[in-house]
Every structure is written in structure tokens, then in C-alpha cells.
Amino acid sequence: MATTTPRMKITYATLSADNEELQSAFDAAVERVRGVLGQSYPMLIGGEERRSADEFEDRSPIDRDIVVARFPVGTRQDVRDAIAAARAAFPAWRDLGWRQRLEILRNAADLISERQFEYAALMAFEVGKNRLEALGDVEETADLLRYYSDEMERNGGFVKPMGSLSPTEHTRSVLKPHGVWGVISPFNFPMALAGGPAAGALIAGNTVVLKPSSDAPLMGYKFGEALHEAGVPAGVFNFVTGPGETVGAELQESPDIDGLVFTGSYEVGMKLYTGFTRVYPRPIITEMGGKNPAIVTASADLDEAAEGVMRSAFGYDGQKCSANSRVYVERSVARPFVEKLAERARAIRVGDPTQRDNWMGPVINERSLAKFTTAVQEAKRDGGTIEAGGEVLAGPGTERGYFPTPTVVTGLPLSHRLFHDELFVPFVVVGEVDSLQQALDEANDTPYGLTAGIFSHDDDEIRSFLDTIQAGVVYVNRRSGATTGAWPGIQSFGGWKGSGSSGKSGLGPYYVQQFLREQSQTVMGEPPA
Ligand code: UN1
Numbered sequence: 001m002a003t004t005t006p007r008m009k010i011t012y013a014t015l016s017a018d019n020e021e022l023q024s025a026f027d028a029a030v031e032r033v034r035g036v037l038g039q040s041y042p043m044l045i046g047g048e049e050r051r052s053a054d055e056f057e058d059r060s061p062i063d064r065d066i067v068v069a070r071f072p073v074g075t076r077q078d079v080r081d082a083i084a085a086a087r088a089a090f091p092a093w094r095d096l097g098w099r100q101r102l103e104i105l106r107n108a109a110d111l112i113s114e115r116q117f118e119y120a121a122l123m124a125f126e127v128g129k130n131r132l133e134a135l136g137d138v139e140e141t142a143d144l145l146r147y148y149s150d151e152m153e154r155n156g157g158f159v160k161p162m163g164s165l166s167p168t169e170h171t172r173s174v175l176k177p178h179g180v181w182g183v184i185s186p187f188n189f190p191m192a193l194a195g196g197p198a199a200g201a202l203i204a205g206n207t208v209v210l211k212p213s214s215d216a217p218l219m220g221y222k223f224g225e226a227l228h229e230a231g232v233p234a235g236v237f238n239f240v241t242g243p244g245e246t247v248g249a250e251l252q253e254s255p256d257i258d259g260l261v262f263t264g265s266y267e268v269g270m271k272l273y274t275g276f277t278r279v280y281p282r283p284i285i286t287e288m289g290g291k292n293p294a295i296v297t298a299s300a301d302l303d304e305a306a307e308g309v310m311r312s313a314f315g316y317d318g319q320k321c322s323a324n325s326r327v328y329v330e331r332s333v334a335r336p337f338v339e340k341l342a343e344r345a346r347a348i349r350v351g352d353p354t355q356r357d358n359w360m361g362p363v364i365n366e367r368s369l370a371k372f373t374t375a376v377q378e379a380k381r382d383g384g385t386i387e388a389g390g391e392v393l394a395g396p397g398t399e400r401g402y403f404p405t406p407t408v409v410t411g412l413p414l415s416h417r418l419f420h421d422e423l424f425v426p427f428v429v430v431g432e433v434d435s436l437q438q439a440l441d442e443a444n445d446t447p448y449g450l451t452a453g454i455f456s457h458d459d460d461e462i463r464s465f466l467d468t469i470q471a472g473v474v475y476v477n478r479r480s481g482a483t484t485g486a487w488p489g490i491q492s493f494g495g496w497k498g499s500g501s502s503g504k505s506g507l508g509p510y511y512v513q514q515f516l517r518e519q520s521q522t523v524m525g526e527p528p529a
Pocket of ligand 1: 012263322485486
């Protein structure tokens with residue numbers, strides 16, 4: 001494995017990387033990982049590799065002839081074994097103490113950072129991210145391990161002295177781990193949204209069974225490999241692959257799981273949420289998407305607004321829960337804004353994202369591409385204007401992949417489905433409004449509420465937005481992303497309403513606590529240290 005470290009830190013808000021050393025290190029990693037594509041990988045259960053004759057193929061959305069990896073079609077029994085292994089490993093991991101756990105997990109973060117190029121190159125093949133987005137995803141995973149570790153430390157392991165009724169009585173509040181957590185992760189941040197939740201659970205002293213998306217299992221496997229190499233004991237982190245209907249269902253239904261983290265669609269998330277707590281309460285954290293609005297008022301800097309919207313609508317093909325998929329612009333500036341946005345959309349280079357010049361790659365699969373083409377047809381049918389994009393590339397180099405073009409649509413009524421349903425494709429609808437108030441009403445009219453942005457240079461407007469917008473992450477005048485690009489320790493990531501109603505989805509100072517439960521301890525005399 002190469003251990004070259006980029007000189008600059010890559011985050012999702014990194015605008016460009018004119019760093020030749022970084023670019024050539026990535027190119028070299030792409031060539032190296034080409035040689036390992038197509039291998040069979042095992043599940044990881046109790047520190048053992050578990051294989052199966054029954055495997056599924058993890059194919060690249062760039063070119064469906066490329067098999068990135070093969071993974072076992074896990075069974076319910078495999079999941080039961082993984083849960084049993086996690087349960088057996090729990091007491092020792094808990095009793096190790098948080099200082100020792102942090103030492104091991106910070107080592108894992110360093111290993112991940114060292115391997116940033118290999119992992120990012122594999123990720124580019126696996127899910128079609130461009131190099132900056134892929135490097136950002138890997139770096140975020142390491143940063144989440146570090147950030148949650150720092151939070152644990154800052155809070156002294158969450159032991160807090162309380163008041164007492166007499167000098168001989170000592171009461172303290174102690175946050176303790178629950179036991180075994182299931183983590184069900186999505187394809188779109190295949191390392192950060194597998195590793196981040198797992199990190200939260202592990203730092204808190206729980207053990208984990210991870211089930212990744214079948215579109216992107218490799219990054220979850222690589223995360224597990226790094227944990228074990230860093231010294232995470234056998235059984236503390238387990239990794240199972242296979243269909244949601246069996247492998248995912250077993251995690252939800254097992255009485256031996258103490259908590260569950262899910263990132264993915266609203267439909268699946270709500271099913272898990274309502275099904276998980278049938279016998280007694282158990283914590284479940286769900287992050288289920290968004291239909292994230294940006295507001296552009298007449299006082300906005302339109303170049304700033306167009307740039308910010310372009311980056312959040314089309315970054316990783318709009319396949320982020322935080323993507324910006326609807327814009328409300330004041331009528332007086334609508335035309336110049338749309339022209340600037342459409343011009344930027346047309347300038348985006350779409351193609352094989354392992355190539356340096358391509359900023360947008362493919363969407364994850366055929367279903368996703370079909371969502372895009374249906375949306376374009378619907379927009380046309382219902383009187384919308386396609387200001388940019390609307391096409392699917394099928395020329396040399398893209399003919400075996402799923403390559404939509406960045407699409408800007410105007411002219412649809414604000415009540416149209418395309419202003420309300422999450423699509424997860426590079427498709428943004430722009431609607432005209434008469435006032436900021438109307439824009440805010442429209443923005444808040446959503447069952448989600450994950451992220452939102454405003455472009456305005458009027459303090460009263462900005463105040464009004466901050467006071468009334470219903471979203472967990474909000475951005476003001478952000479050129480590097482109108483609604484996307486949160487970073488651990490810099491921003492906090494939570495959802496309102498249906499996008500994350502049962503907990504914070506990550507990045508902030510209140511994340512690790514969700515993997516802990518409170519015990520109040522009253523001891524007569526001096527408590528043991
Ligand atoms: C998601 O779950 O898709 O940069 C959103 C951002 C993202 C947030 C994750 N890291 O906005």
C-alpha cells in the first residue's frame with residue numbers, strides 16, 4: 001500500500017486541487033487498483049473470514065463490464081453468528097475503557113489516512129465518485145474516528161458528578177454503552193457512512209455488525225480491515241453482506257441487537273423505525289434523505305448563488321441526502337440566475353470519474369438512471385423547460401455506464417411532484433417566487449428537512465431564514481455548496497422531520513452520546529475511582 005499523504009486536506013468543499021503530486025498519486029493508485037479488481041472478499045465474523053459459494057457481483061457504474069469485487073450472499077444464520085460474535089466480544093471491549101479504545105481507533109484513523117489514495121481509487125470504481133469526492137469520503141471517515149474520539153475525551157468519558165443530599169453520599173451520572181449495534185450503510189458515502197456510525201458505536205464501547213449497501217460493500221470491508229490491523233479485537237467489528245430482505249431484516253428483527261443506525265431511503269428507514277421497537281424500546285438512528293431547498297433573493301450575488309447551487313445539485317450526481325434539488329428564486333432576478341446556473345451546468349465535464357478532467361461520473365445503477373429519464377420526460381410533458389442537460393451520454397467511454405447530464409428545469413408549478421419527491425439524480429428544479437416569505441413557506445413544505453441554503457446579502461432576510469427554516473443543516477451564501485459539504489467538527493449533521501427524526505446523523509458534538517445510555521450512581525461513602 002502506498003503511504004503518500006496529500007499536502008492539502010480534501011473535504012467535500014474543496015473547490016479544486018491544482019496539486020500535481022496529489023493528482024499523480026491518485027492516477028497511480030487507479031492503475032494499481034485496476035490490478036485487484038474482480039477479487040472475492042469474505043464477510044468478517046468474530047475475527048474470521050467467512051466465504052460462500054453463493055456470491056454477488058459488485059459492478060462499476062462507470063462500465064458494467066467491470067466487476068469491482070465479489071461478496072458472499074449472506075444468510076440469516078451468518079447474521080445470527082455475527083451478532084453472537086459481537087455479543088461475546090462486548091464485555092471485554094467495554095471493560096477495556098475509553099482511553100484504550102481511543103488509542104486503537106485513532107490508530108485506525110491514521111491507517112485510513114495513509115491509505116487514502118488506494119481506498120479513494122477503489123471507491124471511484126465502485127460508486128463512480130470523482131477523485132476529490134472520493135478522497136473526501138475517505139478523509140472524512142478518518143476524521144470522524146478522530147472527532148468522536150476527541151468528543152469522548154473532552155467529556156471525560158461522560159462521567160459527571162451530580163449534587164448530593166449529604167456529605168456521605170456521592171452521586172454521579174455515567175453514560176454506558178448498550179451492547180451490540182447494527183449499522184446499515186448506503187452506497188453514496190460508502191466509507192464515511194459505514195465508518196462514521198460504526199465509529200460512534202465503537203468509541204462509546206459498543207460492538208458492531210455492519211451491513212453495507214449491496215451497491216458498495218467494498219469500502220465497508222476495507223474499513224473493517226483497517227480496524228483489525230489497528231488492533232480492534234476479534235468480534236468487536238463484524239461485517240455481513242447480502243440482501244436487505246434477509247441480512248438487513250435479521251438485524252432489525254433480532255432481539256440480540258441493542259441499537260440500530262440506518263442511512264438510506266425514507267421508505268426503508270420508516271419500516272425499520274416502526275419495526276425495531278416491538279418488544280421494548282431500543283435506540284434507532286435513521287437518516288432518510290432530503291429534498292433540500294436553496295433560496296435566492298434579489299439581494300443575492302448571483303454568481304455566488306449559481307456556483308453554490310451547481311455544486312450542491314450536481315456534486316456526485318446529486319446522490320447525496322444533502323443535495324440541492326429545488327431552488328426558489330425571486331422573480332426579478334430569476335432569469336439572470338437561471339442563465340448563470342445553466343451555463344455552469346453545461347460546462348460540467350461528465351465521464352469516467354477516474355479521469356482527472358471529469359467532474360461528474362455516472363449514477364449508481366440502471367434504476368437510478370431510469371429515475372432521471374422519467375423525471376426529464378415528466379418535466380417536458382408538464383410544460384417545463386429544460387435549461388440545461390436532460391440527456392444521457394452513450395458515446396465512447398460512457399456506453400456501458402449510467403451517465404446522465406446535469407439538468408436544470410424551469411417553468412413547472414411549485415406544487416409539481418418534481419419540487420417534492422427526492423430523486424437522488426443530477427436534476428434541479430428552479431421556481432420563481434414573489435417574496436422571501438413565499439420561498440420560506442415553500443422550502444418548509446416538505447416531509448424531510450435535512451439541509452437548506454440561502455443566497456442573500458440582506459441581514460434581515462438572512463435572520464428571517466435562520467429563524468424559520470426547518471432543516472438540520474443550513475448554509476448562508478456558501479459558494480462551495482448551497483446545501484452540501486458538512487464536515488466533522490466544523491458542522492453538525494442532523495435532520496428535522498422525516499429526514500432524521502430519531503436522532504442526529506453525525507458530525508457534531510452530540511453524536512457519540514446517542515450510542516450510550518445514562519446510569520445514575522449513588523454511592524454511600526467514597527466511590528471507587
Ligand atoms: C448523506 O447522507 O447523503 O457533504 C448526506 C455532505 C454530506 C452529508 C451526508 N457529507 O453534505
